[in-house]
Amino acid sequence: MWDHQTGHSKGYGFVSFRNQQDAQKAINDLTGKWLGNRQIRCNWATKSDNENAVENSEEDAPENNPAYTTVYVGNLSHEVTQAALHCQFHALGAGVIEEVTIQREKDFGFVRYNTHEEAAATIQMANGRILNGKPMKCSWGSKPTPPGTASNPLPPRIQPFQILPSAAMNQGYSAAELLAYQRQLA
Template sequence: MGQWLGNRQIRCNWATKGANSGEDQLTSDSKSIADVNNNFTAENAKQKSNEDAPENNPLYRTVYVGNLAHEVTQDVLHRFFHALGAGAIEEVRVQHGKGFGFVKYSNHAETALAIQTGNGRILGGKPVKCSWGNKPTPPGTTSAPLPPPAAPGHPAAADLMAYQRAIAMSKMASTQALMQAQHLRQAAMGMGVGASQAMYDGTFQNVGASQQQQQQLMYY
């Protein structure tokens, strides 16, 4: 202590590590290597997780639509997303009474645009919540795009409703006429055979005329 070695004064003190300093250094090096490996593994897992996330995975092509009003039907939801103009819609489903539905697009980019554009918009008096569906579309799955939805009040929709009403009215009229004919025939059982048959034939002709009129109504 205090002696000079060359042109420098040396200082001496107690050593802080004993004979096991080499083992301590080896343990420290092993710990460092393990930490590096753990960090590398965690980074790889994080990167893989990011790649599998719906926003980065091209197999995700479905929009989850939440907070739907109870009166929103499949046709209403189809018109809503068709109006966004995000892309070709392949499927529309509504879980009635549960307040949510799904809209599948032709590709991942269109789905992302639909989520971004549709989220928060008002449908049925409520803001819808759009996010990614929780399941990817299996590879190789192909579906034809749905035809554009008919707007409310569109002639095609009105014609369909009128046609359905005409069918229902025709069925009701036919049923009532046949019941009336059966009743009259039973009532005429006590009369002569000729009179009974004449009444039945006349009623049957009226039933046929009624059915013909209803069929003509369906085509106008």
Template sequence: MIKDAQNAINDLNGRWLGTRQIRCNWATKGATNGEDRQTSDSKSVPDLTSNLSEDVKDKANEDAPENNPLYRTVYVGNLSHEVTQNVLHHLFYSLGAGAIEEVRVQYGKGFGFVRYSNHTEAALAIQLGNGRIVGGKPIKCSWGNKPMPPGAVSTPLPPPAASSFTDSDIITYERAMALNRMASAQALLHAQAEQLKQAPPMGMGAGASQAMYDGSYPNIDTQQQLMYY
């Protein structure tokens, strides 16, 4: 019996079964030999890897803006170019989400930022402000990409100045002002172009220029005039 078992170990040890190599040896009570311990350790490797992956996921979830209390800034995208900081302040103040500490608009780039005094207020502002129509376009609200430094303290902004105009009225006014500035610039360019057309050719005075248009040349006899024609 012992001899048969030894022969089986000798014959099978090192052979391949599919893509894995067979290892055969005498079994020991309690599985205390090195190979059994190695097998036990190898079984625990996937468990350890799984635990590490879960830890990484948990850490990433904790650092996400929606779970990190250091994030207090709302990103506001899809803004019309006419939207000013005053318009944006009026809009988010009207939401009543909380105390606003800063309002910034990146003019000409179509986005801005509104910072609140805490994370909860900013989250509520994102929920209430997303999709609001401003200047004929729905704004897109999400978290800003930078958290506030721990312990940072700032003073809330005073309420925006009271106005009898709505946000839509203000934007319409800003758009009209922009169109007026554009029309003024075009009128100035047109006037300059007309002046260039009426200016005399280089090397001639105003009198000589007028004479050319009138068909007469002072101090030049008729024969010389015919030569010019």
């Protein structure tokens, strides 16, 4: 879509496909990819989107709008839990995580950060990383964080301690001692 007065791009567009499967594949494959210095966000358009295409200036784009602090995380396997996603993103060290949610039946989730800059760094670091055998597709959440949302940082998640069967790995500790240590960590 072009601004006829300035001749510049409005920052969005529409693509038509012959069949729904090809359109869904494009949404899945292109969301989170970079085009120049902008990250692509794909979604289904409705008839009203085409008729009343809303102005989307460069300033309002999520990558330029400090109100956006949420990272969309797609292509998650069914086994990924909210705790595992939290742990994975905490390990990146990009910033303070405020909230983690998962839509398990739809294989995606959201990670909200304290600042826009932290979310932007996370998108670049996490996009394409493998989690449970699948590459994550990370991009901006579809809505800005509402003004006045209270900051409530989540405590860091620790990977669950696992007792390995090898006696050499236990370094002489009994199973009961290792279990007590695991409880202490939790």
